[in-house]
Amino acid sequence: MFVIKGRDQGKRFELDRAAIAIGRDPNSTIQLHDTEISRHHAEIRRDEERFSLIDLGSSNGTYVNSEQIEHQTLKNGDRVQLGRTLLIYTGPSEGGSQNLDDAVNIVGNDQSQDDSRIVSSFGHENNSDVLGRVGDSNSPWLARARSNLQIMYHTALAVSHTMDIDQLLNKIMELIFEWVEADRGCIMLMESTSEKLVPKVRRNRGDERSTETMDISHRILDYVMKQQEGVLTSNASEDNRWDPGGSVVDTGVREAICVPMQGRYDIVGIIYIDTYTPPGDKFQRQITRKFSDEHLKLMIAIAHQAALAIEDTSYYSAMVQAERLAAVGQTIATLSHHIKNILQGIRGGSYLIEEGLKSDEQDVVRKGWDIVEKNQEKISNLVMDMLTFSKEREPVLVAADLNQVISDVVELVESLAKQEGTDIRWQPIDLLPPMTFDADGIHRCVLNVVSNAIDACDQGGHVSISAQFKAVENEVHICIEDTGVGIEPEELDSIFNIFESNKGNRGTGLGLSVSQKILQEHNGEITVESQLGKGSCFTLRLPVLSSNDGLNSPLDTGDSSNSSETIF
Amino acid sequence: MPTDTTQSSQSILIIDRSTDSRQVLCTALEQRGRQILEAGGPDLGLELAEKHQPTLVIWDFESGNGQTARLEDCLKCQLQDRQTTIVLLGKASRSLEDLPRSEFVAKPYHYGPLIHKIESLLKSV
Numbered sequence: 080m081f082v083i084k085g086r087d088q089g090k091r092f093e094l095d096r097a098a099i100a101i102g103r104d105p106n107s108t109i110q111l112h113d114t115e116i117s118r119h120h121a122e123i124r125r126d127e128e129r130f131s132l133i134d135l136g137s138s139n140g141t142y143v144n145s146e147q148i149e150h151q152t153l154k155n156g157d158r159v160q161l162g163r164t165l166l167i168y169t170g171p172s173e174g175g176s177q178n179l180d181d182a183v184n185i186v187g188n189d190q191s192q193d194d195s196r197i198v199s200s201f202g203h204e205n206n207s208d209v210l211g212r213v214g215d216s217n218s219p220w221l222a223r224a225r226s227n228l229q230i231m232y233h234t235a236l237a238v239s240h241t242m243d244i245d246q247l248l249n250k251i252m253e254l255i256f257e258w259v260e261a262d263r264g265c266i267m268l269m270e271s272t273s274e275k276l277v278p279k280v281r282r283n284r285g286d287e288r289s290t291e292t293m294d295i296s297h298r299i300l301d302y303v304m305k306q307q308e309g310v311l312t313s314n315a316s317e318d319n320r321w322d323p324g325g326s327v328v329d330t331g332v333r334e335a336i337c338v339p340m341q342g343r344y345d346i347v348g349i350i351y352i353d354t355y356t357p358p359g360d361k362f363q364r365q366i367t368r369k370f371s372d373e374h375l376k377l378m379i380a381i382a383h384q385a386a387l388a389i390e391d392t393s394y395y396s397a398m399v400q401a402e403r404l405a406a407v408g409q410t411i412a413t414l415s416h417h418i419k420n421i422l423q424g425i426r427g428g429s430y431l432i433e434e435g436l437k438s439d440e441q442d443v444v445r446k447g448w449d450i451v452e453k454n455q456e457k458i459s460n461l462v463m464d465m466l467t468f469s470k471e472r473e474p475v476l477v478a479a480d481l482n483q484v485i486s487d488v489v490e491l492v493e494s495l496a497k498q499e500g501t502d503i504r505w506q507p508i509d510l511l512p513p514m515t516f517d518a519d520g521i522h523r524c525v526l527n528v529v530s531n532a533i534d535a536c537d538q539g540g541h542v543s544i545s546a547q548f549k550a551v552e553n554e555v556h557i558c559i560e561d562t563g564v565g566i567e568p569e570e571l572d573s574i575f576n577i578f579e580s581n582k583g584n585r586g587t588g589l590g591l592s593v594s595q596k597i598l599q600e601h602n603g604e605i606t607v608e609s610q611l612g613k614g615s616c617f618t619l620r621l622p623v624l625s626s627n628d629g630l631n632s633p634l635d636t637g638d639s640s641n642s643s644e645t646i647f
Numbered sequence: 648m649p650t651d652t653t654q655s656s657q658s659i660l661i662i663d664r665s666t667d668s669r670q671v672l673c674t675a676l677e678q679r680g681r682q683i684l685e686a687g688g689p690d691l692g693l694e695l696a697e698k699h700q701p702t703l704v705i706w707d708f709e710s711g712n713g714q715t716a717r718l719e720d721c722l723k724c725q726l727q728d729r730q731t732t733i734v735l736l737g738k739a740s741r742s743l744e745d746l747p748r749s750e751f752v753a754k755p756y757h758y759g760p761l762i763h764k765i766e767s768l769l770k771s772v
């Protein structure tokens with residue numbers, strides 16, 4: 080169930096249980112924060128692949144496709160209304176999708192099998208040529224029909240080319256003013272929370288910057304919204320749908336068209352156009368009808384197209400929002416899990432320190448302190464990885480010594496490796512060309528991969544780090560090889576995904592994602608080869624940029640060894 | 648060094664993926680003269696439980712993959728048969744709720760109260 084309207088707009092609920100309670104109650108599976116929904120409003124029950132919606136005696140009723148129900152089997156696309164909240168049910172299509180593989184055959188490229196030839200071709204951008212010029216036909220009816228078709232075609236093009244509602248509405252109003260001799264126009268959309276019409280576009284012919292307030296009769300608006308039909312008034316005093324003494328005559332309007340923007344599910348707004356004569360001028364001008372029934376019908380069709388486009392844009396926005404919420408939710412849950420485990424470690428270390436101090440046992444204090452220190456490092460790494468991953472950053476390119484950067488990493492992880500009983504070997508590269516790169520970034524990148532390699536060895540094993548300059552590609556390849564457990568072949572594609580980790584509680588799932596991001600910022604890449612039970616080899620490919628390519632070069636000082644400051 | 652005969656015959660098996668947690672519990676309980684066995688997962692835990700038949704098991708339960716779940720089932724059966732006292736840390740599977748002589752401790756926990764609980768359970772065995 081997908082909430083497309085209401086306070087919970089954007090939320091998505093999987094129907095993965097036999098009975099799903101819907102209501103305001105916090106214990107409801109689908110909890111909706113809508114004051115017009117009962118605490119235990121309705122229930123969805125599953126029967127094999129079918130879902131039924133049952134009203135539980137709610138105060139305001141349960142509606143499916145605008146019909147009040149007590150018990151209804153849901154179909155794909157059904158819209159469910161509870162209070163002010165509108166949900167869409169998406170489920171398997173009835174009848175399933177047809178496999179037409181055998182019904183359609185695409186013939187081969189061999190021309191001897193295909194005797195058809197292209198006689199002519201036409202692109203959609205030449206639509207006006209397709210429809211012909213309006214004045215070409217002798218039949219006024221045909222000319223009008225072509226004209227209307229052209230207008231609808233232009234409208235369809237306009238609505239298909241933008242997902243921005245404001246742009247879309249402005250375009251619609253522009254098209255209307257091209258085809259209809261209106262003096263003023265306005266498009267108003269229904270706001271989902273207040274259910275009031277809110278002006279979105281307003282236009283005056285000839286005076287684009289008019290600041291004069293546009294008065295629109297609320298009687299017309301009410302009529303259109305309630306009756307869900309478009310109206311044309313050609314002479315307000317003879318139109319008995321409203322009181323001649325009412326607002327329409329007082330405002331001086333002679334002709335007006337007001338149409339509902341009827342979407343798939345609901346009216347999303349109205350389009351209003353009128354010809355306006357100020358009260359002082361209306362008896363001086365010669366009054367002729369500008370609007371006809373044809374115009375009204377055309378406006379209804381245009382409004383419907385616009386409404387569909389607006390609904391699509393709204394649903395798209397709701398979907399994007401839902402996906403964002405889901406991603407944020409997953410991120411928060413995963414990070415909370417890791418932080419919780421780190422805090423548990425710090426708590427444990429602190430406990431040992433306290434116990435050791437009480438009993439005056441230095442070795443217990445030392446054990447406790449080592450645990451605290453290790454977890455401080457973990458949380459620091461986690462925060463730095465989060466920052467690196469979340470930011471769009473330009474690498475700070477400085478002339479730096481790659482051998483030194485990697486040596487710093489090895490020095491940093493030596494104690495960890497020793498603790499794990501893992502042997503680390505690093506052979507600095509001899510013929511290294513001058514390079515510019517983000518030293519902090521590459522340090523982090525290499526550190527993450529080396530740490531992973533040590534973890535993979537899991538008590539014993541070897542990690543060897545080497546680097547080679549590849550002249551043909553103008554890259555330095557840093558290879559980090561381990562004799563660890565290896566990676567499952569089906570997992571090789573996903574190990575760089577965020578929060579993917581096979582290290583259980585020890586891994587945050589950020590390390591490789593961050594390493595990949597940093598290398599990509601350098602136009603490099605990271606590749607992996609692995610054999611289960613034998614180990615893995617990660618290759619970090621770093622393009623060689625000379626100091627002339629770098630943005631920040633301290634070469635003038637002649638000091639490249641101190642060009643970067645590590646963060647540890 | 649255990650000074651009490653009963654104490655010296657009682658052993659505690661710690662099954663926890665976290666090296667830190669195992670180290671804290673081991674150090675704190677050894678300080679109190681307990682015999683400690685530790686395992687980083689249910690596979691080694693099963694092996695140690697079969698071999699040493701611990702008096703009490705401290706088990707940091709995590710839902711794992713299919714293979715881990717199978718091992719956990721074996722371990723559960725074994726512990727159930729022997730009426731071993733179990734302290735379950737963290738989120739427990741529903742299948743473990745019916746284990747007799749078991750205590751649940753939610754995470755995050757404080758080590759002080761946990762150690763006291765373990766001590767009192769051992770005294771009652």
